[in-house]
Amino acid sequence: MSYSAKIGPSILSSDLSQLGNECKRMMECGADYLHLDVMDGHFVPNITFGHPMVECLRNTLGPDPFFDMHMMVSRPEQWVKPMAAAGANQYTFHLEATSNPGNLIKEIRESGMKAGLAIKPGTTVEELAPWAGQIDMALVMTVEPGFGGQKFMEDMMPKAGANMIVSGSAVVSSDDPRSVIALLKNVVIEAIQKRSLDR
Numbered sequence: 001m002s003y004s005a006k007i008g009p010s011i012l013s014s015d016l017s018q019l020g021n022e023c024k025r026m027m028e029c030g031a032d033y034l035h036l037d038v039m040d041g042h043f044v045p046n047i048t049f050g051h052p053m054v055e056c057l058r059n060t061l062g063p064d065p066f067f068d069m070h071m072m073v074s075r076p077e078q079w080v081k082p083m084a085a086a087g088a089n090q091y092t093f094h095l096e097a098t099s100n101p102g103n104l105i106k107e108i109r110e111s112g113m114k115a116g117l118a119i120k121p122g123t124t125v126e127e128l129a130p131w132a133g134q135i136d137m138a139l140v141m142t143v144e145p146g147f148g149g150q151k152f153m154e155d156m157m158p159k160a161g162a163n164m165i166v167s168g169s170a171v172v173s174s175d176d177p178r179s180v181i182a183l184l185k186n187v188v189i190e191a192i193q194k195r196s197l198d199r
């Protein structure tokens with residue numbers, strides 16, 4: 001049986017004045033997709049960028065890179081259509097930010113994107129579980145959302161096995177991002193393999 005894992009560098013800790021080049025660099029170093037952190041200053045105490053930047057990135061990078069939009073925003077409903085029009089592939093919203101996740105998932109799909117559902121460290125997997133059958137990806141956060149480069153919260157590990165890994169500062173700040181991405185991928189594939197053999 002073959003096992004696979006996807007690594008999506010978060011560009012949050014990169015030189016944001018060079019975002020297009022940084023995204024290109026990550027793809028050339030073996031990234032499977034790009035994790036683009038959108039913050040609105042309300043859901044988290046930080047601001048990054050919105051759909052106009054995503055549109056510029058899509059125009060610069062072409063149709064291939066998969067953009068997973070990590071929407072750390074307080075009203076995720078309002079950006080679904082603009083993000084789809086800008087060229088986003090997946091819209092990952094926070095369970096804590098909406099009172100109607102089912103409707104939002106439907107809107108995301110109708111806009112032609114995949115749906116991702118993220119939970120903060122304080123939210124349980126049981127709270128996410130009712131939506132698991134309707135989403136393309138669950139994002140279990142291992143830091144409080146808002147900033148890159150924080151200490152990894154090891155106590156989040158029992159929450160889920162993972163086959164998609166987001167890593168920011170460890171990849172973008174490395175002298176050798178290609179090796180870091182390859183290492184992450186190998187470690188995750190080995191862990192998935194071991195887990196499946198242990199069952």
Ligand SMILES: O=C(CO)[C@H](O)[C@H](O)COP(=O)(O)O
Nearest residue numbers: 010145146148149167168169
């Ligand atoms: O979602 C995020 C912060 O809210 C970042 O994408 C995530 O924390 C990855 O960055 P790093 O590996 O530097 O922690």
